[in-house]
Amino acid sequence: MNRKLNITVMLGGPSAEREVSLRSGAAVTAALRSLGHTVFEVDPKDGEFDLPKATDVVFLVLHGTYGEDGTVQRRLDELGAIFTGCDAEASRIAFDKVLTKRRCLETGIPTAKFFVVNSAETPWPQDWQPPLVVKPVRQGSSVGLQFVERVADWQTALVEAMKFDSEVLIEEKIVGRESTVAILANETLPVVEVRPRVGSYDYHNKYTAGRTEYFCPAPFDALTTRRIQDAALGAFKAVGGRDYARVDVMVRANGEPVVLEVNTLPGMTETSLLPKAAAAAGLNYAQLCQRMVDLALQRKEKCKIKNARSPASVG
Numbered sequence: 001m002n003r004k005l006n007i008t009v010m011l012g013g014p015s016a017e018r019e020v021s022l023r024s025g026a027a028v029t030a031a032l033r034s035l036g037h038t039v040f041e042v043d044p045k046d047g048e049f050d051l052p053k054a055t056d057v058v059f060l061v062l063h064g065t066y067g068e069d070g071t072v073q074r075r076l077d078e079l080g081a082i083f084t085g086c087d088a089e090a091s092r093i094a095f096d097k098v099l100t101k102r103r104c105l106e107t108g109i110p111t112a113k114f115f116v117v118n119s120a121e122t123p124w125p126q127d128w129q130p131p132l133v134v135k136p137v138r139q140g141s142s143v144g145l146q147f148v149e150r151v152a153d154w155q156t157a158l159v160e161a162m163k164f165d166s167e168v169l170i171e172e173k174i175v176g177r178e179s180t181v182a183i184l185a186n187e188t189l190p191v192v193e194v195r196p197r198v199g200s201y202d203y204h205n206k207y208t209a210g211r212t213e214y215f216c217p218a219p220f221d222a223l224t225t226r227r228i229q230d231a232a233l234g235a236f237k238a239v240g241g242r243d244y245a246r247v248d249v250m251v252r253a254n255g256e257p258v259v260l261e262v263n264t265l266p267g268m269t270e271t272s273l274l275p276k277a278a279a280a281a282g283l284n285y286a287q288l289c290q291r292m293v294d295l296a297l298q299r300k301e302k303c304k305i306k307n308a309r310s311p312a313s314v315g
Helices: 018-034 071-079 088-095 097-106 151-161 203-207 222-238 273-280 285-309
Strands: 006-010 038-042 057-060 114-117 132-136 146-148 168-172 177-184 192-196 212-215 244-251 257-263
Touching: 006 018, 018 038, 018 285, 057 071, 057 285, 071 088, 088 097, 088 257, 097 114, 097 168, 097 222, 097 257, 132 151, 146 151, 177 222, 177 273, 177 285, 192 273, 222 244, 222 257, 244 273, 273 285
Parallel strands: 006 038, 006 057
Antiparallel strands: 114 168, 132 146, 132 168, 177 192, 177 244, 192 212, 244 257
């Protein structure tokens, strides 16, 4: 039986993904309370917060800027708080799509060809052909995602994407099947295939029930499944991930995986993919939440043991 804890769930926050974070946080809070834990909710709506003094562990369910870019993680480190998920540096790298892609390239993880622009006036790149994908460099949940199917759409796509960041990532559009791989305790969970009923897997289709079909375990052959999982785990390690994350991977017709991005605080709503993958691996929602807490507490115990073994410093 797990001991009862005082857990602070941080949800909401100041990002463009606030509403999704509130939904994720409400589900996590309910699950943790069902396990007998005392749960406090803290919403750093303006980027400021105080932790309840009795907090044993902070459960982060903040999405987007502030929550996933390393900002709140650095503040929690300063407070000496134990928190779920990746540390500040891994969060900073993973939230920046360009830094993530560079880490992937350095470590041999397949990713789409790309370049970066910082002006909505940037002309069409003459050595590229449509279709292209346009994304804010530092956003999540498909916020600001644009598809350029013809050259005439280029300027409008840049203007829309640059509403959310000063830099925009331009990628080749990978034609294939869309998948995602959840990672828990440094192991891959069953692959989820994502099939929007209409259009692309954008913000609307991602968070509206019934707009997208999910298949888990995804109907790939065993070799392709292993390649997808290996690429995802490689990307997770490349950014310095710990505990858990979700890695989005496109799969070409020949079975080649192409990593899109690493999500260090994936959604925990009723339509979210990490809970679906965990369920396919035999973990229900409450058990998943408990596992995330346990991983954070294990780091705390390891730190205590390490400090106890260290020789006393001489003043």
